[in-house]
Amino acid sequence: MLAFAVVPAAVQPTVARADNPIVQHVYTADPAPLVYNGRVYLYTGHDEDGSTYFTMKDWRVWSSADMVNWTDHGSPLSLATFSWASADAWAGQAVQRGGKFYWYVPVKTRATGRMAIGVAVSDSPTGPFRDALGHPLVENGEFDPTVFIDDDGQAYLYWGNPNLWYVRLNADMTSYSGSPTKIPLTTAGFGTRTGDPNRPTLFEEGPWVYKRGGLYYLVFAAKCCSEFIAYSTAPVPTGPWTYRGTVMPTQGGSFTNHPGIVDFKGNSYFFYHNGALPGGGGYTRSVAVEKFSYNADGTIPTITMTGTGAPQAGTLDPYVRQEAETIAWGSGIETEPSSEGGMNVGWIENGDSIKVKGVAFGTGASSFRARVASTTGSGTVEVRLGGLNGPVVGRCGVPNTGGWQAWTTVTCPVSGATGTQDLYLRFTGGSGYLLNMNWWQFTPVGAVAARR
Template identity: 80%
Template sequence: MTTATTPRRRRLPALAIAFALAAAALSPAAEPSPSPVQADNPIVQTIYTADPAPLVHNGRVYLYTGHDEDGSTWFTMKEWRVWSSDDMVNWTDHGSPLSIDTFSWARQDAWAGQAVERNGKFYWYVPVVNDATGRMAIGVAVADSPTGPFRDTIGRPLVENGEIDPTVFIDTDGQAYLYWGNPNLWYVRLNADMTSYSGGVTAIPLTTAGFGARPGGTSRPTLYEEGPWVYKRGSLYYNVFAAQCCSEFIAYSTAPSPTGPWTYRGTVMPTQGSSFTNHAGVIDFKGSSYFFYHNGALPGGGGFTRSVAVEKFTYNADGTIPLINMTSTGAPQAGTLNPYVRQEAETIAWASGVETERASEGGMNVGWIENGDWIKVKGAAFGSGAGSFTARVASATSGGRIELRLGGANGTLVGTCTVGGTGGWQTWTNVSCPVSGASGTQDLYLKFTGGSGYLFNADWWRFTAA
């Protein structure tokens, strides 16, 4: 691979703030010593993310999001991102397999979409500006894997009426529907190929019985604003949507069929969290229910610099959704992480000071590592004990050290691996070191130490049992 010294781009100023500040921002209640292990929301700390769309496939949750550019003062969004987890707390960064450039006909605005699987292919529906008309249109991209790469197989908008926020739903009888809209709410019946539809574009009547009455609402009499998320649970159909504006809250309606009639059911998540928009995503995973949303909880966060987050919830016995509040704690871990198999360095419960990029050997790597940066990996199941640690690393400088700590970034030190220079940021080698005292299930911290400047990159790591 390259031996050139790749210039490192400047790290995100907004994220350069120490974790203590993030913890303070996330925890308005003053605590004498905020504990990093308490915060797992928002899900991603390396960039700003928005408009979560979770998908469960083969025992993993794939999370499709937008990407708010640093320092945005508008919805300046050029690409979409994918993350995945099998425990709801350790999330793997899969980078950006879909961008505005994927659609030759699109100009800008990589806004809120959703992906779905059908017959082993993955279909990602997104709104973008059609360059030819200047209007918002819905494009669909197709992939053979949930992490892409995604391609535009039809080469034109799937549907276009100037409105946004597609949600896709495949009913139990196999009929698929695409819903979208702001200020209206529309649907089409998708064909089995998922990239065409039959019949016309149909408007769902926005009645106050169906979608609630907006206080003072005249031009928009109902609470429905945007961001529908349609799914079925048992025999009941749900539409969870962003309500009122602005600031938005999350509300929902239910219906006995995918085409209505809809009945307004009330608030899911109140207006909270310093973003004037919100966007819902609802899934069941490993027998529990989860609600995804976004807020402005990262340092520098706000209405145009958002972050996706998740809460676990339980439906009421009658199928109604309880009121869900934003937390900095997030969902509990569903299972544990196996430290004895290859784990990506970019599998992260919480990161301080690092970013990610495409790795030359595939997937992503962690980079922009400086002295004192760290990565938390939650709930690593060491069992009777680890004996050694191996990491895949690269450094165009003279490297540094990986301190393996338990329980906190300054927690119990169980091993230290030295990383030397490799001649390039993508010139990879393995380093190993002995480990002592890592047993049971622990929150593992990879703490990076060394001199000044960028120290090294990390692609993946693995422990070996004692």
């Protein structure tokens, strides 16, 4: 039972000392990474604040070019997208094919009350997504789809709890050939569970299938409850599978877990979820990531959750427009759809902050500008380096613009921003909400700032 949900989160983490979990302003679960066009797109579920069950109503999308600064793309898919769905926006996965993006998700149907797999399609990895069929793709009461396209172009959809199923998808990615096939859950294939005669193997849910070096991997949530992450391998995508052992032991304050593995910029990354944020737990989860290296024989090492997360893959360019919702760590802030497109950071109060990691200032910046809105005119953006209490290299006052979506651009001089450093935008002012921010950009020394 892996799931997700919506609502502006009241998650208010304390000052960051690390970068895991990778999103702090809403609870996220069931990560499904996709590498496309030089970025990792991360599709997650969304646990409601204060939830006491897997009460999930929508899915979220994030992306990163460096594995540490993640851009919030909002919620381009929800239960409302599927007219035939009633509840339970649980764990899905997206894949790209032929210039389109297909997102396979489990939901409960209005007609039967059972879990089914739907498919949504978009021309963009960040949506918006629409229901591709108007009805379920498959329905047998089970959930947690994973999708895999083999080197020969044949696509496969796997899913299941308590069983494990697959179908061969047609090239249109919205229909399939033959009937769903149940994969034999043998102890040789999926390990031995003790104490539950109804489930003799470790397989529980959340399969993730991929291919590496001619070998097929099936990573899954094992045993319940609490779950750990295990994996099996096979010579072909339909098995037979051989159990290989533990990827991530039980840990992390959530009794579920959910794997996602990708290669990006020459490195391998393992995504999972835990209950590490304030208020976190089994129904209020958060996605995290670790970098890892395969063993020489292709086996996956045992991976432990950390608060540091993956190292940064590259640097961030402050001299091009950066979305305010591109964040390594946020404290107090939330996000919302912007009238200018995309998302903006909002609900900003005195003392809230944004950390952007590994910003490459080079020989230096001369000014900072930001797209802001406010109904109070009492807020200031402090530009700090190295930490929340690091040196202030610039201050931009924010005027009353006449509305929370009435945008203007403010500019202030900057001095001392050189080299590659972590950037902190700290917001100060009076009581209540101070300002919204849509984007920011620095101007290098010797250049003329653009106007908007």
